[in-house]
Amino acid sequence: MAAPSNSMSGSGPEQKARFASNTTSFQKKSRSNFISIPGTRPSVQNGQLIVSTGVTSLDYVIGGGLAVGTLLLIEEDKYDSYSRMLLKYFLAEGVVCGHSLYIASAREPPDEILQELPAPILDDIASPRSEEAQGKLGDPDGQDSMKIAWRYQNLPKVQTALASSSRFGHYYDVSKAMDTDMRQAAKCTSFYLPDEVTHSSAAESSQMNEGYRALLRSVQGAIHSQGFDGSTPQKSRNVLRIGLQSLGSALWGDDICCSESPGHAAGLTTFLYGLRALLRSSLSVAMVTVPAHLVQSRAIMERVTKLCDTAIALESFRGLDTEANPLYKDYHGLLQVKQIPHLNCLVCEVPDSKDLAFKLKRKQFTIERLHLPPDLSDTVSRLSKPDLAESAKLLSSGCGSSTPGKKHLDF
Amino acid sequence: MFSELDSILDISPENCPQREFILLSDRKADASFLIHYFLSFYLRAGCKVCFLGLVQSFSHYSAVSQRLGVSLTQAREKGQLVFLEGLKGALAVLLEEEPSPSPQKLAFLRSPHTNLRGLYEFVQGSLMAKGEGDKWGPPVLIVDDLTVFLSLGVRGGAVLDFTHYCRAFVCSKLQGNVVMLIRGEEEESDEEGSEWLLKGLTHQCSLALRVEGLPTGYCRDIHGQMEVFRRVNGSCVGGPKTQKNLFQYKVHDKGASFFARGTSSAVL
Numbered sequence: 001m002a003a004p005s006n007s008m009s010g011s012g013p014e015q016k017a018r019f020a021s022n023t024t025s026f027q028k029k030s031r032s033n034f035i036s037i038p039g040t041r042p043s044v045q046n047g048q049l050i051v052s053t054g055v056t057s058l059d060y061v062i063g064g065g066l067a068v069g070t071l072l073l074i075e076e077d078k079y080d081s082y083s084r085m086l087l088k089y090f091l092a093e094g095v096v097c098g099h100s101l102y103i104a105s106a107r108e109p110p111d112e113i114l115q116e117l118p119a120p121i122l123d124d125i126a127s128p129r130s131e132e133a134q135g136k137l138g139d140p141d142g143q144d145s146m147k148i149a150w151r152y153q154n155l156p157k158v159q160t161a162l163a164s165s166s167r168f169g170h171y172y173d174v175s176k177a178m179d180t181d182m183r184q185a186a187k188c189t190s191f192y193l194p195d196e197v198t199h200s201s202a203a204e205s206s207q208m209n210e211g212y213r214a215l216l217r218s219v220q221g222a223i224h225s226q227g228f229d230g231s232t233p234q235k236s237r238n239v240l241r242i243g244l245q246s247l248g249s250a251l252w253g254d255d256i257c258c259s260e261s262p263g264h265a266a267g268l269t270t271f272l273y274g275l276r277a278l279l280r281s282s283l284s285v286a287m288v289t290v291p292a293h294l295v296q297s298r299a300i301m302e303r304v305t306k307l308c309d310t311a312i313a314l315e316s317f318r319g320l321d322t323e324a325n326p327l328y329k330d331y332h333g334l335l336q337v338k339q340i341p342h343l344n345c346l347v348c349e350v351p352d353s354k355d356l357a358f359k360l361k362r363k364q365f366t367i368e369r370l371h372l373p374p375d376l377s378d379t380v381s382r383l384s385k386p387d388l389a390e391s392a393k394l395l396s397s398g399c400g401s402s403t404p405g406k407k408h409l410d411f
Numbered sequence: 412m413f414s415e416l417d418s419i420l421d422i423s424p425e426n427c428p429q430r431e432f433i434l435l436s437d438r439k440a441d442a443s444f445l446i447h448y449f450l451s452f453y454l455r456a457g458c459k460v461c462f463l464g465l466v467q468s469f470s471h472y473s474a475v476s477q478r479l480g481v482s483l484t485q486a487r488e489k490g491q492l493v494f495l496e497g498l499k500g501a502l503a504v505l506l507e508e509e510p511s512p513s514p515q516k517l518a519f520l521r522s523p524h525t526n527l528r529g530l531y532e533f534v535q536g537s538l539m540a541k542g543e544g545d546k547w548g549p550p551v552l553i554v555d556d557l558t559v560f561l562s563l564g565v566r567g568g569a570v571l572d573f574t575h576y577c578r579a580f581v582c583s584k585l586q587g588n589v590v591m592l593i594r595g596e597e598e599e600s601d602e603e604g605s606e607w608l609l610k611g612l613t614h615q616c617s618l619a620l621r622v623e624g625l626p627t628g629y630c631r632d633i634h635g636q637m638e639v640f641r642r643v644n645g646s647c648v649g650g651p652k653t654q655k656n657l658f659q660y661k662v663h664d665k666g667a668s669f670f671a672r673g674t675s676s677a678v679l
Contacts, residue, residue: 266564270564303558344471
């Protein structure tokens with residue numbers, strides 16, 4: 001069962017190296033079988049090598065984590081605030097685990113994104129690197145930590161957020177920025193479109209425009225030059241985390257946001273196909289955010305989703321009238337899992353419920369199952385009933401998983 | 412395994428029908444399990460198979476087939492399977508500076524308004540080639556999936572041409588079978604979109620398996636429903652008729668179970 005497991009990420013040479021490293025026959029099977037890269041672990045379900053997205057509850061929702069060699073699509077919310085946060089979490093997790101990073105943006109220099117990475121809460125020791133970092137960070141925090149109940153201080157608090165039983169990934173404090181030394185220790189390649197593409201050649205025979213072509217070339221170059229394609233010896237293997245911001249927006253020179261039948265309808269999808277080809281043959285994992293609400297043609301958006309492996313849509317309440325609704329007072333927005341990949345097996349991890357919501361606490365982004373607040377008093381409920389009915393309707397349209405019934409059932 | 416699907420379709424590896432054009436389609440669900448079913452079925456039946464795998468890597472198909480009891484690597488070495496891995500050759504074609512003069516099988520990736528002629532010639536060449544006599548059964552062409560062509564900017568008309576050529580070559584000339592998957596879109600899109608293509612192909616096919624999500628919404632124990640349309644060339648006066656059946660299904664680790672509507676073990 002374990003044999004075909006991580007064949008997706010690099011296949012041939014890896015397996016040979018694995019057999020070579022098995023010198024004695026008496027070895028614990030579960031651990032020694034996999035190449036151990038910090039921050040990765042084999043998936044419980046199909047043995048695929050997975051990494052954390054940085055948000056523990058998101059890992060749980062998409063079935064344990066992101067498989068190496070796959071692509072996660074995030075459909076941006078209206079102001080790109082929460083999707084940007086997820087991208088930062090994803091990159092910060094890479095910094096903490098010692099992975100290499102690749103950041104591409106057309107809107108702002110990637111260094112700005114890098115400077116805003118959230119600070120990790122390092123209460124456990126995951127890797128030697130984070131141990132050192134904890135030494136630096138630990139002193140100011142140690143002052144106000146509990147002295148009496150010291151054995152309990154590392155226990156997780158009672159949490160409503162979704163999480164798997166075993167710990168994977170780290171927690172972050174979004175109110176603080178990451179330590180500069182830690183950030184600079186990370187190996188990061190950045191791609192800022194205005195710097196890379198200076199002239200646009202109109203006579204281009206390919207489907208992709210100049211920006212996408214340059215980006216694909218640059219990603220390919222990063223993968224080859226840093227040896228993520230399996231050319232390096234097994235000992236120094238590492239994972240490349242690729243974060244691409246707001247693909248498909250007009251800043252990338254794409255016109256799918258501008259008209260319903262754009263001239264380069266296949267530009268983004270062709271790029272994603274090329275990116276998928278790159279990812280599948282290397283030790284890398286990518287997160288792409290797309291302003292889906294701006295894409296005019298739904299058909300194009302569906303094709304984009306199908307070319308990504310995991311797809312998630314964020315819908316924030318900010319600026320909507322639903323924000324004031326009592327039903328939603330605990331949450332900041334809805335989260336919809338659009339697609340979960342089938343990797344090396346017929347079935348995929350199916351969630352119990354697709355009604356999910358996210359909220360941003362003071363320090364942390366979490367995803368929870370959406371549930372209605374309890375109906376406590378008679379009068380209040382009568383007052384707010386039409387209100388709730390209205391929002392229940394909105395909810396069903398937002399999550400798309402319940403019956404598209406228009407009538408509210410009044411018991 | 413897929414024994415239930417065998418009996419629904421009334422086929423078995425010993426009794427493999429010929430000249431069928433099987434169309435798989437899905438909407439709000441994933442029909443790729445049917446691709447794996449047909450791939451392992453035809454390999455078990457001893458057919459010569461040409462597989463155009465455009466969406467996933469070879470190792471993915473290989474790992475799933477392993478669970479279904481068929482080894483793709485062995486079949487490839489024996490010459491029974493010709494596997495085109497679209498993702499492998501794609502990058503070189505996408506990023507090359509100068510388009511090569513000779514027509515290639517993946518040339519459609521490169522230029523926008525091209526046809527799929529190179530790919531058809533590849534299919535023709537791989538199914539015509541006879542290595543060691545007539546060792547294998549009727550040839551089979553499997554495509555996973557046609558929607559990728561549209562995503563890569565090939566016109567719907569060109570895709571329809573390609574399927575028509577393939578059907579004429581494989582089904583009529585070589586007495587073989589063709590299986591194609593197309594992923595539907597929820598909304599009717601522009602001209603020559605996926606829905607348009609689906610209509611055109613439904614018109615041609617002899618057997619259509621249409622997979623959909625449940626109309627009542629998401630359920631953990633029932634993954635969706637499958638409609639089976641079969642064109643029956645009856646001898647009665649009424650001429651050709653279509654049979655239609657509807658099943659609900661659940662995909663397992665090593666196969667799928669099919670049941671009549673509302674008779675899921677989770678419900679009863």
